Every structure is written in C-alpha cells, then in structure tokens.
Amino acid sequence: MHQPLRQPRASLYHPYTVYAPYHPGAGQDTTAPVTIVGGGPIGLVTALILARHGIRSNVLISECQVTEGSRAIVFTKRSMEILDFAGVATRVMSKALPWTSGNSYYKGERVFRMETPVDDNDRFAPLNNLQQNWLETYLVEAAQAQPLIRLCWGNRLTSFTQDDSGVALVVDTPEGEYTCRTHWLVAADGARSTVRQQLGLALEGDSYEGRFVIVDIRIDLDLPTERLAFFSPDWNPGNTILMHKEPDNIWRFDYQLAADVSSEEALKPENLAAAVNAQLQMMGYQDKDWEMDWASVYSARALTLPDYVHQRVMFVGDAAHLLPIFGVRGANTGFQDAMDLGWKLAAVVNGQADIALLQTYSADRVSAAREIIAEAGKSTRFMAPPTAGFRLLRDATLGLSLKHDFVRPLFHWRTSRAHAYRESPLNSAQDDNAIMPAAIENGSVFVNLKLADGSYLYDHFDEGFQVVYMGGGQGPQVAPESLRQEVRALRAIGRPVTLHVLGSADAAVEPHGDHIAYQVAAEVLRQRYAVKGGEVYVIRPDQHVSARWQQYAWGCLSQYIGQLPGSTGHKEN
Numbered sequence: 001m002h003q004p005l006r007q008p009r010a011s012l013y014h015p016y017t018v019y020a021p022y023h024p025g026a027g028q029d030t031t032a033p034v035t036i037v038g039g040g041p042i043g044l045v046t047a048l049i050l051a052r053h054g055i056r057s058n059v060l061i062s063e064c065q066v067t068e069g070s071r072a073i074v075f076t077k078r079s080m081e082i083l084d085f086a087g088v089a090t091r092v093m094s095k096a097l098p099w100t101s102g103n104s105y106y107k108g109e110r111v112f113r114m115e116t117p118v119d120d121n122d123r124f125a126p127l128n129n130l131q132q133n134w135l136e137t138y139l140v141e142a143a144q145a146q147p148l149i150r151l152c153w154g155n156r157l158t159s160f161t162q163d164d165s166g167v168a169l170v171v172d173t174p175e176g177e178y179t180c181r182t183h184w185l186v187a188a189d190g191a192r193s194t195v196r197q198q199l200g201l202a203l204e205g206d207s208y209e210g211r212f213v214i215v216d217i218r219i220d221l222d223l224p225t226e227r228l229a230f231f232s233p234d235w236n237p238g239n240t241i242l243m244h245k246e247p248d249n250i251w252r253f254d255y256q257l258a259a260d261v262s263s264e265e266a267l268k269p270e271n272l273a274a275a276v277n278a279q280l281q282m283m284g285y286q287d288k289d290w291e292m293d294w295a296s297v298y299s300a301r302a303l304t305l306p307d308y309v310h311q312r313v314m315f316v317g318d319a320a321h322l323l324p325i326f327g328v329r330g331a332n333t334g335f336q337d338a339m340d341l342g343w344k345l346a347a348v349v350n351g352q353a354d355i356a357l358l359q360t361y362s363a364d365r366v367s368a369a370r371e372i373i374a375e376a377g378k379s380t381r382f383m384a385p386p387t388a389g390f391r392l393l394r395d396a397t398l399g400l401s402l403k404h405d406f407v408r409p410l411f412h413w414r415t416s417r418a419h420a421y422r423e424s425p426l427n428s429a430q431d432d433n434a435i436m437p438a439a440i441e442n443g444s445v446f447v448n449l450k451l452a453d454g455s456y457l458y459d460h461f462d463e464g465f466q467v468v469y470m471g472g473g474q475g476p477q478v479a480p481e482s483l484r485q486e487v488r489a490l491r492a493i494g495r496p497v498t499l500h501v502l503g504s505a506d507a508a509v510e511p512h513g514d515h516i517a518y519q520v521a522a523e524v525l526r527q528r529y530a531v532k533g534g535e536v537y538v539i540r541p542d543q544h545v546s547a548r549w550q551q552y553a554w555g556c557l558s559q560y561i562g563q564l565p566g567s568t569g570h571k572e573n
Contacts, residue, residue, distance in 0.1 A: 002156045002172040004064045011068070012218045012293040013248035014133045019064050021154025023175040030180035032058040032150070033349045035169065036188055037157050037195055040067060041132060042317030042334035043188030044139035048086035049342030051148040053463050053541075055349050058182070059149060060171060062156040066136035069294035070216050070252050072331035073129050073244055074227075078418040078445065080124035081458065081543070082335045089124070091138045095247050098125030102227030114227070121450045121528060123458075129225060129246050131216075132331070157194055160185065162312045184345060185313045188334075193319035199310055203303035203322065205373055210300045213266050215253040215276060216246070219290035235278035243279075250293065253279060263297040300324040304369040308337075308362040316341055321369040333372060336419060337365050343463070343541035352494070357565040360425045368419035420444040421544055428538070428547035428560050436548055437530040443546070446539045449528055451518055452508040457500070458543070460509065460516055464496025466539040467557060469515075472503025472525035482554040483536065484514045495561055496541075503531070 008016035024030045034050055036043045039061030047057045075083070075096070083089040104112040116126040143149045158177070159170045167185045171178055187195035196203075228243040239256035246252055255275055257266050265271060272295050280286055304321035308314055317334030344361050347353035421427065421443035433442045440446065446468070449457040467487060469479040479501050487499040503525050504510075504517035511517075525531035538547035538560060547560045 001174055001176055002062070002154065003174055004062060004154045008065060009068045011133075012291055013250055014131070014137075016065050016068070016133070017137075019151075019153040021064055021174045022150075022152040023173045024178055024180070030058070030178070032056050032180075032182050034058075034184045034186060034345065035060065035167070035180075035182035036186045038188035038190060038317075038319070039063075039136075039140075039151065039153075040188065040190060040317070041072065041135055041139060041331050042338055043186070044136065044143055045082065045086050045335055046186055046188060046316055046338040046342060047143055047149045048088070048139065048146065049082075049338055050346055051143075051146045052085065052087070053343060053346030053350075054148070055346045056148045057150070057186075058152055058180075059143070060152050060155040060157055062154070064153045066133050066140060068133060069131070069296060070214065070246060070250070071132035071296075072135070073131055073246060073252060074332075075128045075130065075135075076332050077122055077124045077126050079332045079335045080128060081445075081448065082339045084123070084458070085339065085543075086139075086142070088138050088142050091141075092130060092135060093124070093128065095134060096128040096130035097225040097245060097247055098128050099225040099227070100126055102229065104229040104231065106231045111231075121448060123448060123450070123456050127227075129244055131246055131248075131250065134247070157189070159198065160195070167312050183312070183349065186341070186345075187313060187315045187319040188317050189319050191318045191322055193315070195313060196305070196315065196319055199313065201305055201310070204306055205303035205322075206301070211257045211263065211297055212242075212254045212300070213257060213272070213275070213295060213297050215255075215272055215295045216250050216293040217253065217276060217290045218249050218293060219251055219280075219285075219288055220249055221245075221251060221285060221288070230279075230282070233279070233282055235282060236275070241279060255279070257297070266297060267295055302373040304366060304373060306366065308365055309358050314341060314345070314358065314361065320365070321373075323369070323372055333369070336368065339542045340364055346463075352496070353565045355565075360565075364419075364421045364424050364426075367421070367423060371419060418445045424544075424546070426540065426546050426564065428563075430559065431547045431556070432550040433548055436535070436550055440529060440537070440545060440548070442548065443544060445543055446537060446545050447528065449502070449520070449524075451520065455509065457502075457518070460500065460518075461539075461543070462496070462498055463541055464498060465541060465561070467497055467499045468537040468539060469499065469501045469552070470503060470525060470529060470531045470533065470535040470537070471501060472520060472522040472531050472533060477503060477505050478517075479515060480552055483552050483557065486555070486557045488514050490558065490561055497557075497561065502529075503533075 008018050033055055034057040036047055036057055036059045039059050043059055047059050050057050080089050083092055100116045100118055102114040103110050143151055154173050156172045158172045161168050166181050166183045169180050187193055189195055225245045230241040232238050242254040244252040301322040302324055305315055308320050316337040323330050323333055341361050344357045347357055348355055424443050427442040471477040487497050490497045499515035501515050501517045502520050504519055506517040508519045534551050536549045536552045537545055540546045549556055
C-alpha cells in the first residue's frame with residue numbers, strides 16, 4: 001500500500017499541514033465527470049477553473065501535504081489574471097512580492113538592466129514572487145471551500161483503462177486500493193507523469209546538459225525585489241547564478257553546476273554552504289548570518305508531447321511539456337493550459353459542444369509550447385551553453401558587453417508571455433482581423449481595462465463568450481440594435497454570450513437587459529484598444545480574442561458562433 005509522508009516537513013517559514021488520506025467508504029459514489037491526477041499548482045488551478053464552469057472533479061494527490069520548497073516562484077501578470085479567474089489572486093497578492101526589473105552582472109559590472117513596462121490599466125504587476133508551497137496552500141484552501149471539488153489526499157493512480165464512455169481507475173491509498181470511473185481524465189502529474197508513461201507517450205525536443213542547484217536561505221539583505229543574474233563569477237567560472245527575493249526573508253539561489261560535479265555531491269550540506277558563502281562574499285555580504293531551508297537540483301529541458309488529447313485523457317503542465325525556467329515559463333505556461341482546457345472540457349461535459357472542441361485544446365496549446373521551446377532554447381543556450389561552440393559565443397558576448405552597448409540586449413531573458421493563438425481553429429476566417437490593429441489580433445489576450453469605479457473589465461466577464469462593442473469614437477455610443485438582437489437570440493438558444501458596451505454615456509458600470517454599459521473616455525479607448533468607433537470583438541471564455549469586425553454587419557456574430565463545434569445535447573455530469 002502507498003504510504004505518503006505522515007509528518008510535516010520542517011521549514012523556516014512555511015507551516016506545512018498533513019491532511020488525512022482519502023478512501024471512499026462502503027457504497028460511496030466516487031464517480032466524477034472529471035478526475036485530475038496531480039495536486040500541484042496546475043492540477044489545483046484546473047479543478048478551480050472547472051468548478052467555476054460548474055464541473056465537479058476529483059483531484060488525486062499522492063502525498064498528504066503540499067509540495068516542499070520554493071520550486072516555481074515567479075508568476076507573470078497573465079498567470080495572476082488566470083489565478084484571479086480561479087479565485088485566489090487576492091490571497092496570493094497579499095503575500096507575493098511584485099517586481100518589474102532585473103540586472104545582469106559580469107566581472108563585477110552591471111552589463112544589462114531589464115525593465116518591464118507597467119500599465120495603469122493592469123491589475124497585476126508584470127512579475128510576482130511567491131514560493132510554490134504558499135501558492136499551493138492558498139489553492140488547497142480555495143478548493144476545500146468549493147463543493148464541486150473533492151481533494152483525495154494520499155491517493156496515487158496505479159493504472160487505468162479507457163473506453164468510449166470514460167476511464168476506469170485503480171487508486172492506491174494507505175488504506176488499500178479502490179476503483180472508480182470518470183468520464184474524463186486530466187493528467188497534471190508532473191515531469192514523471194504516470195499517465196504519460198502508461199500510455200507509452202514520448203516527449204519531443206531537447207534536453208540540455210546544464211544542471212542547476214536551487215537553494216532557499218533565510219537572510220536579511222538590503223536589496224530590492226529584482227531578478228539578479230551573475231555570469232561566470234570567480235567562484236563558479238563559466239557558469240551562471242540567479243537570485244530572487246521571496247517573502248518571509250527567504251532568498252532563492254539558482255547556480256549552475258560544473259559538468260564533473262554530481263547532483264548528490266552538490267547537495268551535501270557542506271558544498272551547499274560553500275556555494276552560498278562564496279556568492280554572498282562576492283556581493284559583499286560575507287558577514288551576514290543565514291540559515292538554509294531547502295535545496296534541490298534540476299536540469300534544463302525543452303520538451304513537449306505532440307498531442308495533448310488522447311481519447312478521454314488530456315495533459316496539462318509538466319505532464320504535457322517540460323520547459324526551462326529561464327523566462328519563468330514552467331508553471332506560467334501550465335496555468336495557460338488550465339485556462340484553455342477548462343472552458344473547452346466544461347463545454348463538452350455540459351453538452352454545449354461536441355468532442356471536436358477538445359482537439360482545439362491540443363492545437364492551441366501544442367503550438368504555444370513549440371513557440372516557447374524555440375524561444376526558451378535561445379535563453380537556455382545563453383544561460384547554460386550546451387556545447388563548446390555555444391559557450392564560446394556566450395563568452396565572447398560577455399567580454400564585449402563590458403565596453404559595447406550594442407551586445408547588451410542579448411542578455412534579455414525573454415520573459416514568459418501569454419501565447420497568441422494566431423492559428424487557432426476557433427479564430428474567425430470571415431471577419432476583419434487582417435485590416436485591424438495587430439496588437440489585439442485574433443488569438444491574442446484581450447487586454448484588461450481599469451474602470452472609473454475602480455473595478456476592472458475582467459471583473460464583469462462571466463464564464464461564457466464575451467462580445468465587446470467599442471463606442472467612444474466618432475461612431476454611435478450604443479451598440480447597434482442588430483447586434484443586441486443577435487445576442488438576445490443566441491442567449492435564448494442556450495449560447496453563453498454576454499454583450500459589453502465600452503464608451504457608453506450611461507453610468508460607470510450599468511447592467512441593461514441585453515448588455516452591460518461602461519462609461520469610458522474615448523481617449524482611454526483609443527490608447528488601450530486603438531478604437532475608432534464601432535468595432536466589435538468576440539472574446540473566448542479564456543479571454544483570448546477569436547473574432548473581430550471593424551464595423552459590425554447583421555449576422556456576423558451568429559455565423560461565427562454557429563461555426564464553433566456544435567452542441568451534443570448530452571450532458572455528462
């Protein structure tokens with residue numbers, strides 16, 4: 001029988017809780033429309049997003065507490081928007097450390113400073129530091145308060161079989177095995193995914209030789225919250241060191257290992273201490289006392305499955321792809337998986353769409369992973385050169401950077417951003433996308449907007465499709481009656497569509513019978529959305545644009561919605 005850890009792990013800052021393992025009682029119905037394997041950040045966010053769409057799920061968590069150590073610590077603005085949709089962003093930001101800049105050093109000189117733009121219309125900072133164990137704790141608390149989610153602690157999936165109607169699971173627990181069925185299985189079980197292995201699936205891409213040690217220490221340093229990178233310091237020549245400030249006076253060190261040092265040797269306490277002391281001495285903090293909390297080793301990899309949907313099984317997060325941390329791509333990419341899959345799987349379970357919609361999840365997210373891999377590979381080859389040739393180029397860049405400004409942008413670490421689904425099967429092929437501003441093209445995230453009453457536009461989006469009519473130009477300040485009629489007709493037949501009118505002369509935020517009106521200055525709309533007046537945007541439930549028209553014509557919206565994968569008329573939950 002599987003025996004998860006029964007005693008909480010010791011930590012300098014995080015009070016771990018050990019939860020009672022779950023085993024169904026006699027006669028208890030364990031069937032759920034969706035079962036999620038893995039209770040890390042991606043699995044828990046997937047469950048919360050599904051719950052917001054009204055879908056019940058079981059989450060199988062092999063351990064009986066949240067993960068140990070900092071692990072994923074940097075969360076982008078887009079991730080915070082997704083976490084807000086999942087209902088935990090306020091709690092996260094009550095503890096997280098926002099930041100906007102980073103410095104790169106070589107031979108004691110700062111050779112590059114990265115500044116990430118900040119817009120007053122954004123609710124969240126571009127980057128936010130919080131240890132994964134805190135994030136998981138907040139996600140668990142949110143899931144425990146959600147009646148549509150069952151957290152199954154101490155439950156390890158041992159095997160499964162699938163057929164046309166669902167998936168049969170065998171689950172191991174400290175009290176013995178049990179079996180159950182689910183209509184859909186979501187694999188969020190990480191880099192060593194049991195689900196992926198049992199299906200015999202192989203990841204495609206590159207594994208790099210570079211290995212990094214993570215060390216979390218508690219120390220009081222008088223430094224701002226910024227990303228620090230040190231290239232080829234004297235104590236670790238040819239290699240790279242990254243540093244991040246975390247909540248609770250914790251600092252994260254990531255330093256590259258020499259090729260001839262084993263992971264086991266690197267993790268010996270005396271070797272960890274020597275590395276930390278050498279880095280602190282280089283920075284002028286050799287007299288500072290510090291304590292170690294946690295350490296681990298990871299390798300840089302850029303891999304993905306070629307398909308994320310296999311009959312009744314879908315993959316998210318590290319189970320679907322393994323991405324280098326450079327540019328904070330791991331968890332941030334996984335949250336985007338969850339946001340995309342959540343609404344599509346919910347639509348199928350609720351009988352609002354047929355199974356073909358799930359194939360668009362694979363199309364959208366595999367293309368995102370491949371773009372990220374291509375971009376992350378550039379960062380990885382600079383941060384951890386995989387060959388002598390790449391090392392030669394990197395060292396030449398380092399040397400030139402001391403005297404020549406033109407090479408310094410090569411230090412940019414290409415921060416993770418929301419993927420634009422330019423080739424998505426859900427994008428309209430019969431709209432005005434080609435002649436409208438590229439910044440909000442089909443497939444891109446529709447950017448948020450701060451409203452006069454202090455709320456944000458996203459606050460007024462529900463779980464369905466959003467249609468945004470842009471007043472505020474020389475055109476009319478109210479949506480055309482034809483558009484409003486179409487929205488009413490679509491809602492009457494069960495299509496989840498909500499109309500929003502920006503630039504209305506009505507009150508700041510005022511719900512009407514068939515639309516919500518927002519009083520927004522024309523200049524704000526021009527700056528944020530390049531509005532001329534009369535534009536219409538269709539926004540998917542994951543906040544990505546999927547159709548847009550320069551000037552609306554009768555029937556365009558109904559035609560677009562009608563071409564989406566159709567209703568099955570069969571609800572699975």
